[in-house]
Amino acid sequence: MNYFHNPQFIYRIVLLLKNYFMVKETSQRILYKTAILCLGKDITPEDRVPDDVACVEVWNKIFQLAFGFRFSNEVNTYPQFLKLATSNKFRLLNPLEKPEAGDTIISPTGLGNGSLPNGHIGIFGENGRIMSNDSYNKVFLENYSLVTWTERYKRYGGFPILIFRRI
Numbered sequence: 001m002n003y004f005h006n007p008q009f010i011y012r013i014v015l016l017l018k019n020y021f022m023v024k025e026t027s028q029r030i031l032y033k034t035a036i037l038c039l040g041k042d043i044t045p046e047d048r049v050p051d052d053v054a055c056v057e058v059w060n061k062i063f064q065l066a067f068g069f070r071f072s073n074e075v076n077t078y079p080q081f082l083k084l085a086t087s088n089k090f091r092l093l094n095p096l097e098k099p100e101a102g103d104t105i106i107s108p109t110g111l112g113n114g115s116l117p118n119g120h121i122g123i124f125g126e127n128g129r130i131m132s133n134d135s136y137n138k139v140f141l142e143n144y145s146l147v148t149w150t151e152r153y154k155r156y157g158g159f160p161i162l163i164f165r166r167i
Contacts, residue, residue, distance in 0.1 A: 005041055010065055014033070014066065030067070031062065031104075032123065033066075034062055035123045035125070036131075037065075038062055038140045039140055039141060039142060042139050055133040056075050057075055059104070059122075071083065077108045077118070081106050089167065090104070090166055099146065100124065100165070101124055102123065102166060103124040104124075105124060106120070107119040107153035107157065107159035113157065115156055116152070116153070122144060128147075130142070130143070
């Protein structure tokens, strides 16, 4: 069995490393580091949601691996956006704030111009890169930059781009 494909194993490794180094890290940094550990993996092998539309399920699973509990049971981007917007665990960045590693980017379904059927959610990595569920490869990848996300979801799809920071 490949332990790196086991989400519980990844969660335990994250806890072990946090305890070993005893470094007080921000919640957003913990989310980022957990996301890095999940790159290249199908972290929702139980397929509660089909892999080609599992971005919210994948985001929630990464949150659970990072913090030990699911943020929500939502599977669509619009209800997930509402949960983020009303949560005391996240704050919406203003347009002048620069996204940082561990921030969450979301373009909610239903708020676009109809050119794309679905919105999307991802987690910022370093240097403006964005990690998210890849519908084609069905694994979690670093597959966007802020520029390519903006081109696809805002310019083409007409979606808003909303960025939340874990607090």
